[in-house]
Amino acid sequence: MLALKKATASVAAAVLLPLAAAGPALAAPSPQPKPHPKPPAAMSTVGGALLGKPGTQVRLAGGAPVLPKELSGRSWIVADAESGDVLAAHNAHWRLAPASTLKMLFADTLLPKLPKTRTHLVSTGELARVGAGSSLVGIKEKQSYTVHDLWLGVFLKSGNDAVHALAEMNGGVAKTVREMNERADELQALDTDVVSPDGYDAQGQVSSAYDLTLIARSGMQNADFRAYCSTVRTQFPGEKKPGSKRGTFEIQNTNRLLTGAYGIAPYKGIAGVKNGTTTHAGSTFTGVAERNGRVLLVTVMNPSSTERFAVYKEAARLLDWGFAAAGKVRPVGELVPPKSARTGTTMPTPVTDGGGPVEAAPAGRAEAGSSGAGIALAVVGGVLVLLCGAVFVINRRWPVRRG
Known part of the structure; x- marks a missing residue:
């Protein structure tokens, strides 16, 4: 009997001791989420x-609305395109990956x-440098496309294949990258590499949010740039x-504030410019x-919110705030x-070929087959057009590159 009790105790110890040793591992704390990176x-x-300081920068005056609470972008900025005034910013010069912007x-x-x-005739192997998983408009090797076609592919479908075809026409990717860096330096977009x-x-x-805003402001002074980025579908x-006769297929702009797709309401008065995700x-x-x-x-760059399409919703909130806060x-x-x-240097004259820009719908008129999104008058003959000496009121401040 005594021997049986000893044996039973030995078996129990053999079972319980490993479990006791394993106890702390079972009680280990759950993995903690990685901390969000901090700006420099x-x-x-x-x-x-003020734009060089981390955090949110805003100077509210009497009657000015407070900034929206639902803002999670690592970096953002809202500015008056006419005066150049930055109304508010958050980590404006934080150097971040830009994606397709x-x-x-x-x-x-x-x-x-x-x-x-x-x-341009797309040659065999020309598209080999397009990165895996890239957004594509669907151009094919051994097929010809006009520059106009390719720009539609760039702006509407964010087609990396169209970018590489245009870069090839410009003398190659290396030359194009060099010229883009030179252009960024000219614009004083010095956060950009x-x-x-x-x-x-x-x-x-x-x-950076600051640089991308500078670049957009420059681009919108070109009539073709304005028209391409405001085109809903083509x-x-x-x-x-x-x-057989060559056919076509429809492409639609991926800018959700322009198209109103996927539950995002089209933003009143939107006129572009560009979205991106990587x-x-x-x-x-x-x-x-x-x-x-x-x-x-x-x-807006890299929102951390889990809200679907947060980048568009936060951009719309900032625009709403900016319009309400302007002058306040x-x-x-x-x-x-x-x-x-x-320096007084003359801006380069763009190449012209007599062709007009892409046809865009004026505000308040839906294109046939469009979502009905209102495209700002600026696109087709109003605020942003290089007429009547307006040009964002930029002509009063510096020479404008005509286009």
């Missing part, structure tokens, strides 16, 4: 000292150089099969909108002019 303590002060700089650099009626012309994630490729050339950059967006004769620019806040900085404006 000091950043560029281009545009004003970098295509604005690509377009601002190349649009004046390539006649839009020029045709271009590695890939399409915005695809690349080591060392960065921009027909794109398909692949020509032997013995693994490293998260979601980014730069937009321009007009309301009651006032034109605002907004950029003191600027926290300014959008600086290009370097050539300070």
